[in-house]
Amino acid sequence: MPDSAVFSLQESLVHFLEATLTQDQGHINRLHWHIAARLVIEGGFRPSDIVPHPPLRVETVQKRGKIKHSLIYDESVARAGEQTILGGLKTKNVDVVVCLALK
Numbered sequence: 001m002p003d004s005a006v007f008s009l010q011e012s013l014v015h016f017l018e019a020t021l022t023q024d025q026g027h028i029n030r031l032h033w034h035i036a037a038r039l040v041i042e043g044g045f046r047p048s049d050i051v052p053h054p055p056l057r058v059e060t061v062q063k064r065g066k067i068k069h070s071l072i073y074d075e076s077v078a079r080a081g082e083q084t085i086l087g088g089l090k091t092k093n094v095d096v097v098v099c100l101a102l103k
Contacts, residue, residue, distance in 0.1 A: 009034055028095070029080075035096045040071065043098075051097045053079040 012030040037054040039045045047056040055078035059070045083097035 032095050039096070039098060045098050045100075047077070049098050049100055051079075051081050051083045051099070053077060053081075 012034040015030045016028060032052055033054065036050050036052050037056065039050055040047050040054055040056050046058055047054050048058075055073060055075045057072050057074050057077050059072050061068050061070070082093045082095055083099065085092055085094050085097065
C-alpha cells in the first residue's frame with residue numbers, strides 16, 4: 001500500500017502524468033487506490049467487495065430497532081492486489097474490481 005491509500009484525483013493524476021517509468025505500474029497505482037475509494041464513498045459498494053481493498057470499513061450498529069451503517073477510515077484493512085477475471089476462454093488480471101455475490 002502507498003503511504004496513504006486515499007488520494008485526491010488531482011494527486012493521482014499528477015503522479016500518473018509525471019511518471020518516467022511505466023514497467024512497474026507504480027505510475028497508475030495511486031489512481032487505482034483513488035478509484036477503489038470512490039467506489040465505496042460515491043458508489044455505495046462495501047469496501048470488502050473491492051480489490052484493491054481501500055482503507056475503509058463498515059461499522060454496523062443496531063439501536064432501538066434501527067440499523068445504522070458508518071464508514072470508518074482504517075489503514076489496517078487496506079490491501080493491494082489485482083483480481084483475475086474469467087470470461088469465455090480468456091483470463092485477464094484487472095486492476096480495480098468489485099465482486100458481488102448474488103443471493
